[in-house]
Amino acid sequence: MKIKLLSGIAIVGLALVFTGCQKYPQAEVDAANAAIEATKAVQANLYVPEEFNALQDSLTAVLGAVEKEKSKLFHNYKDEVAKLTWTAEQAKVVAANAQAKKEQYKQETAALLVELTTLMDQNKEMLAKAPKGKEGKAALEAIATDLTGIETGVAEVNNKLASDDIINALNQAKALKEKATSINTELSEVMAKVKGKR
Amino acid sequence: MVRQRKRKFQIVLISLAVLIPLSVAALFYWGTPEPPDIELGKARTAIAEAKKVIAPDFIPPAFNEAVILYDSAMHFWKVENERFILKRNYSNARTLAIRAEQLALLSPKIAIQNSEEFLAAINRDIEAIKKDTAQIELLYSRLPLPTTINKKYSTGLMLLKEAEINLEQKNYKTCRIKLETAKSNLSDVARHTSSLLSDYFSNLGTWKRWADQTIRESAQNQSHAIIVDKFAGKCYLYLGGKLKTTFEAELGKNWIGEKRYSGDKATPEGKYRITKKKEGHSTKYHKAMLINYPNDEDKQRFQEAVRNRELPRYAKIGGMIEIHGGGGKGINWTDGCVALENSQMDVLYRQVGVGCPVTIVGSLQPLINVIKGPKP
Numbered sequence: 001m002k003i004k005l006l007s008g009i010a011i012v013g014l015a016l017v018f019t020g021c022q023k024y025p026q027a028e029v030d031a032a033n034a035a036i037e038a039t040k041a042v043q044a045n046l047y048v049p050e051e052f053n054a055l056q057d058s059l060t061a062v063l064g065a066v067e068k069e070k071s072k073l074f075h076n077y078k079d080e081v082a083k084l085t086w087t088a089e090q091a092k093v094v095a096a097n098a099q100a101k102k103e104q105y106k107q108e109t110a111a112l113l114v115e116l117t118t119l120m121d122q123n124k125e126m127l128a129k130a131p132k133g134k135e136g137k138a139a140l141e142a143i144a145t146d147l148t149g150i151e152t153g154v155a156e157v158n159n160k161l162a163s164d165d166i167i168n169a170l171n172q173a174k175a176l177k178e179k180a181t182s183i184n185t186e187l188s189e190v191m192a193k194v195k196g197k198r
Numbered sequence: 199m200v201r202q203r204k205r206k207f208q209i210v211l212i213s214l215a216v217l218i219p220l221s222v223a224a225l226f227y228w229g230t231p232e233p234p235d236i237e238l239g240k241a242r243t244a245i246a247e248a249k250k251v252i253a254p255d256f257i258p259p260a261f262n263e264a265v266i267l268y269d270s271a272m273h274f275w276k277v278e279n280e281r282f283i284l285k286r287n288y289s290n291a292r293t294l295a296i297r298a299e300q301l302a303l304l305s306p307k308i309a310i311q312n313s314e315e316f317l318a319a320i321n322r323d324i325e326a327i328k329k330d331t332a333q334i335e336l337l338y339s340r341l342p343l344p345t346t347i348n349k350k351y352s353t354g355l356m357l358l359k360e361a362e363i364n365l366e367q368k369n370y371k372t373c374r375i376k377l378e379t380a381k382s383n384l385s386d387v388a389r390h391t392s393s394l395l396s397d398y399f400s401n402l403g404t405w406k407r408w409a410d411q412t413i414r415e416s417a418q419n420q421s422h423a424i425i426v427d428k429f430a431g432k433c434y435l436y437l438g439g440k441l442k443t444t445f446e447a448e449l450g451k452n453w454i455g456e457k458r459y460s461g462d463k464a465t466p467e468g469k470y471r472i473t474k475k476k477e478g479h480s481t482k483y484h485k486a487m488l489i490n491y492p493n494d495e496d497k498q499r500f501q502e503a504v505r506n507r508e509l510p511r512y513a514k515i516g517g518m519i520e521i522h523g524g525g526g527k528g529i530n531w532t533d534g535c536v537a538l539e540n541s542q543m544d545v546l547y548r549q550v551g552v553g554c555p556v557t558i559v560g561s562l563q564p565l566i567n568v569i570k571g572p573k574p
Contacts, residue, residue: 049254057246064238067272070279071233071286073226140529141451142348149352168372175359 024070025077028084032059035091044098046167047105051094059087105166109157112173116154119180123147126187146183150176226283234275234288237295241268244302252309255370256316261305267298313370320365320373327358327381334388342452342530347390354383395565398454401467405559408469412557413439422550424521426536428453428465429561429568433521433536435546442549445542448525450534454560457491457534459500459509460516465534466491470556475547476520484523484540485547489556491519521546521556 036059039045044052062083069075127143153176160169245264252261271294278286334351343351357380364373409425416423417439425434426447433447450457450465457466470489477485492500492515503509516534523544525537536558538546561568 053246053249057242057249060242060246061239063272064235064242067238067275067279068233068235071235071275071288073230073283142352145345145348146352149349149356152353153356167369171363171367171369171372172360174363175356178359179356 022075022077024075025066025081025084028081028088029063029066032062032084032087032091035088035095039091039095039098042095042098043102043164044094047098047101048094051097055087055091055094058083058090062087102166105170106161109161109166109170109173112170112177113154113157116150116173116177116180119177119184120147120150120154123180123183123187126184126191130187130190143183143187146179150180150183229284231286231288234271234292234295237292237299238268238271238275241271241295241299241302244299248302248305248309251306253313253368253370255368256309256313258305258308258312260301260308264298264301264305267294267301271295271298316370316374320370320377323377323381324358324362324365327377327384330388331355331358331384334384334391341391341394342454343387343390343394347387350383351387354380354387357383394454395568398560399565399568401560402564405467405561408557409559409562412436412469412555415555422554424546424550424554424556425562426465426521426556426558427562428467428558430563431530433538433546435549437549443545445538445546446525448527448532448537449530450532451530453530456499457496457516457519458503460514461533462516463533465532465536465558466496466519467558467560468493468495470519470558472521472550472552472554472556475552477547481520481522482524483520483535483537485543486520486522486535487547487550487554487556488518488520491517 036056039052039055044055062080065083066077066080069077069080123143124147127140127147130140153172157169157173157176160166160172241264245261245268248261248264252258271291274291274294275288278288278291331354357376361373361376361380364370364376412423412425413436415421416436420438422442423436425436426432427434428449431447431449433445434441435443435445451463453465455464456468457464468491470491470493472487473490474488475486476488480486497515500509500513500515504511504513519534521536521538521543523538523540525543526539527537531537
């Protein structure tokens, strides 16, 4: 009778040992790593650097926790699996945010290019009318060169957009707009003076 | 007897069934090495905190080393976890994690120091470029520069603006690249401008002599004389050796340097006289006074240039250089003539006659005064 009891206890014990030793969550680790790689592919590190860093930090922390669990005699990865799953889901959110930010920058650049086109058209029109009315010492040739430079810059911005270099495209477009605006202001003042004299 | 032996056997068996698992449990409990999770956790936190503080462009080698050490520690931890639990040794992983934490804690200080030095250098460079640009700007609009130089100047200013935008956005690497390119463009412009001006102003002695002779002649004859200072963009009217009136003058598009041939759009330099006065239908520029360009010196210089093949054989010396009206445009636009505003032309036209000396010089002031002087 006692032998049977002891055997029973041993079986229950072994069952507990085996049920307590969960398998290493390799699939979840791989999925989380793949999700992070996917965020890198959409340049989340450039467009949403803080979110990207937070995501990477959380994955590093979970991987540490997984390893800690693995160091134990009896592993239970339940919490870690949940965290890995959350990280993979969060990576999708970060990737979507990065793409949204990228799209926002693209649209800002496109809007700046539209404004630039308008400004450049105005500038060219005023420049054509300016020679006889332009007062002051600014050489019209220099302004014409500036306008050519802006046009070259616009082509560069378009090339950057085409090669997905969105942040640099946006910054260059901002600089170009500032330059085009200053020329516009200068020429508008001249044209106003010319009108005033008539 | 048999029964007693059986009972003893049962007691031993029960004792073994209890003691063996207990011993094994004790062995695992006290024999399992402590994992390096605390050390790795600290290293991880230190790296994460450092990452928040350090700008991507200022990541010091210490930080990269910390990350590598952390990854190595994780690797060793994993390797040890693959071994039998009682045979695991985490000391290597622990040591690496401790070193990773130390370096990660040190990194922000190094990064901040680097970034401060970098930003100070960038700001110094921007200020220096702006100062140089202001100097160029002072002369730039007045000088007829080649298209390539104009383009470099325009591009340089644009790149400077881009550098400032990138600096605001903390894109330091891009800022540095843009700044270096801006600097290179603007330095080329400064070099070209400086060389152009120093070459040009080497004639200052001659110009001053011509101007002195003209003023002396005016004083001796108690007559009018005109001196045109091309760099200042002024036309001076003298009477009896004294300055009477100053007019704003506009010149040929390529006014800097001597006139060399017909169509070069340069305003000649030399001592001339008014040969003819025109008004009404005889000029399209309100009123005009023709001068005797080319004079003998101009002709000699032109012939030498053709002989030396500096000019093509079919080149012509040109002529029809006048002081005329139609000015006031604010730019140098003529084909080589000197243009005054119509009202000023009226004043000049009234006072001077045929034979009046007209001396056209590059400048009456040394270059240093021209550069330091206010923008005319």
